Amino acid sequence: MVMANAEKKTLLHCLLYWEKKSPSAIYLTQPFGNGDVKNYTWQQVGDEVRRIANYIQTLNLPPKSNIALLGRNSAHWIMADLAIWMSGHVTVPLYPTLNAETAEYIFEHSEAKLLIVGKMDGKADGWKEIKTVIPQGLPVIAAPLSPPELSAQPQWNDIVSKTEPxxxxxxxxxxxxxxxxxxSGSTGKPKGVLHSFRTMIVITSGMEQIWGFTSNERMLSYLPLAHVAERAAVETMSLFFGFHIFFSEGLETFQKDLQRAQPTIFFSVPRLWTKFYLGVNEKLPPKKQKLLFNIPILNKIVKKKVLTQLGMNHVRVALTGSAPLPPQIIEWYRSLGLELLDVYGMSENFAYSHACKPGEVRVGYVGSVNPGVLQRIADNGEIQVKSPAQMIGYYKMPDKMAEEMTDDGYFKTGDRGEIDEKGRLRITGRVKELFKTSKGKYVAPVPIENKLNNHPKVEVVCVTGSGEPQPFALFMLSLDATKELANGQLDKETLTNEFKDLLKSVNSTLEDHEVLDYIVVVKDQWTMENGFLTPTMKIKRNIIEDRYLKHGEQWVAQKQKVIWE
Incomplete structure (x- = not known):
């Protein structure tokens, strides 16, 4: 792979490059609430980063200390990351939605010497829990939009006004x-993946080849920057190519934030793509859409209007990842002129692994390898990947690194998959997720979950049944559906019948040993805070199975196709 030029050797070099080349160009746009929005030019970002870095150096931390960074996405998250590097230290990002137990483990395991807290409020994040486990005596810097409880701590803006660059x-x-x-710790304790400045920047030439990034792009940043996917797509790409990043204020203002950003590249997850789709269907029912889309002159006008209202009329690259999208939703976006491109990667390879190339999409596949990446399928069906962005190792876990890599340098992803004749990859489940029924037959839950996962009222699905005669499915309803049931807007009997029909149609596509015995609609919400979901919204199977599998016998005895817990 071609490495970055000398002026853009690392992401920190990139900041200095744009600060010099385009000092007055806007780099970051941050909403502060109540309609207050602030733009930061490259020069302003460079200035604040230099002042915070200088302050960090006055703390006389040991060289290359680990500095924890906690906050929802904001301009100051990226500035804090750059300041940590500029002062000669290492960034340890914490998911803003962590529970107390995981946060405590990361503080302790990483031996963090300083904590920078940014945008947190305890409503849309885990601040109420995390604040209880911040180690005593750990120095803190409170960045803008941080919680009021930190008012006695050194404030970012005060530091900037009093410290020389x-x-x-x-x-x-x-x-x-x-x-x-x-x-994200979907299988036990989180592992600390070590990335170097090389593994973070090496992805830029491959991304440029696939999507042709330029300095004219606009992106809205709202998926957690603590996760490698957003860090790669937003932070790395914007610093290298010098484009404009907008931040979202919150879910309530998301549409307004999108309109402000008018993104040219939009990266989202299936849950949000589905919400947009359902939102449009509410305002413009599918039957009416079909009618309007079929009228020659009108169809272009209507489609453009739909995209404009979504804030996506300028999007030229639309990316989706983390889970499959139902084919009919992909087709719907395609009919509007947006080709959703799947991407696939892991923390261990800085999300640089596979992507769907424009014009080469095969629905249900995550695409082919990115430039410089090698792939293969092991004898047990596991996908193995060798990426130029491969991690340096796991922090304080040398044995774990040996366990996760092959002797010839491939990373064992833990995912099972198959490759088609054009080299495109399909994920068919997790190697360790296969479970055995009491009849001794193995079941792979993920492909079945993907078939069930397109009902608009269902937020999360888990197929399980280890030791049971047949597998069964757990449905967690969306928050909207739960509220609609509670206030009588949604009829429980109608929903039960819809789930019966869904069960029947999915079962007709399965092998005998995979056929689902019944569906259970669970009464609780699975969240990151209560430990049922990882910070990247994946289900924690072991936690869910501990909670629900014990009821299998009594549910079988009920002989119902849909059971409400």
Whole structure:
């Protein structure tokens, strides 16, 4: 792979490059609530980063200390990351939705010497829990939009006004450690993935080849920056190519934030793509859409209007990842002129693995390898990947690294898959997720979950049944559906019948040993806070199975196709 030029050797070098080349161009746009929005130019970002870096250096932390960074996405998250690097240290991002137990583990395991807290409020994040486990005596910097409880701590804006800019930034070498990214911990304790400045920037030439990034792009950043996917797509790409990043204020203002950003590249997850789709269907019912889309002159006008109202009329690259989208939703977006491109990657390869190329999409596949990436399927069906962005190792876990890699340098993804004749990859489940029924037959839950996962009222599905005669499915309703049931807008009997029909149609596509015995609609919401979901919204199967499998016998005895817990 072609490496970045000398002026853009690392992401920190990139900041200095744009600060010099385009000082007055806007880099970051941050809403502060009540309609207050602030733009930060490259020069302003460079200035604040230098002042915070200088302040961090006055704390005399040991060289290359680990500094924790906690907050929802904001302009100051990216500035804090850059300031940590400029002061010669390593960034440890924490998911803003962590529960107390996981946050405590990361603080302790990473041996963080400083904590920078940004946008947190305890409503849309885990601040109420996380604040209880911040180690005593750990120095804190409170960035803008941080919780009021931190008012006695050193404030970012005060530091900026009282501290001189750092004259001689510490410029890293490519193989210096840049960050420790803790995995979402879907199978036990999170692991600290070590990434260097090289593994973070090496992805830029491949991304440019696939999507042709330029300095004219606009992106809205709202998926967690603590996760490698957003860090790669938003932070790395914007710093390297010099484009404009907008931030979202919150879910309530999301549509307004999108309209402000008018993104040219939009990266989202199936849950949100589905919400947009359902939102349009509410305002313009599918039957009416079909009618209007079939009228030659009118169809272009209507489609453009739909995209404009979504804030996506300028999007040229629309990316989706983390889980499959139902084919009919992909087709709907395609009919509007948006080709949703799947991407696939992991914390361990800085999300640089596979992507769907424009014009080469095969629905249900995550695309082919990115430039410089090698793939293969092991004898047990596991996908193995060798990426130029492969991690340096796991922090304080050398044995784990040996366990997760093959002797010839491939990373064992833990996912099972198959590759088609054009090299496109389909994920068919997790290697360790296969479970055995009491009849001794193995069941792969993910393909069945994907078939069930397109009912508009269902938020999350888990197929399970280890030790049971037949597998069964757990449905968690969306919050909207739960509210509609409670206030009588939604009829329980109608929903039960819809689920029966869904069960029947999915079962007709399955092998005998995979046929689902029944569906259970669970009464509780599965959240990141209560430990049922990872910070990347994946289900924690072991937690869910501990909670529900014990009821299998009594549910079988009920002989119902749909059971409400």
């Amino acid at each position: 750092l004259k001689n930034p510490v410029l890293p070498e490519l193989d210096d450690i840049a960050t420790i990214v803790y995995t």
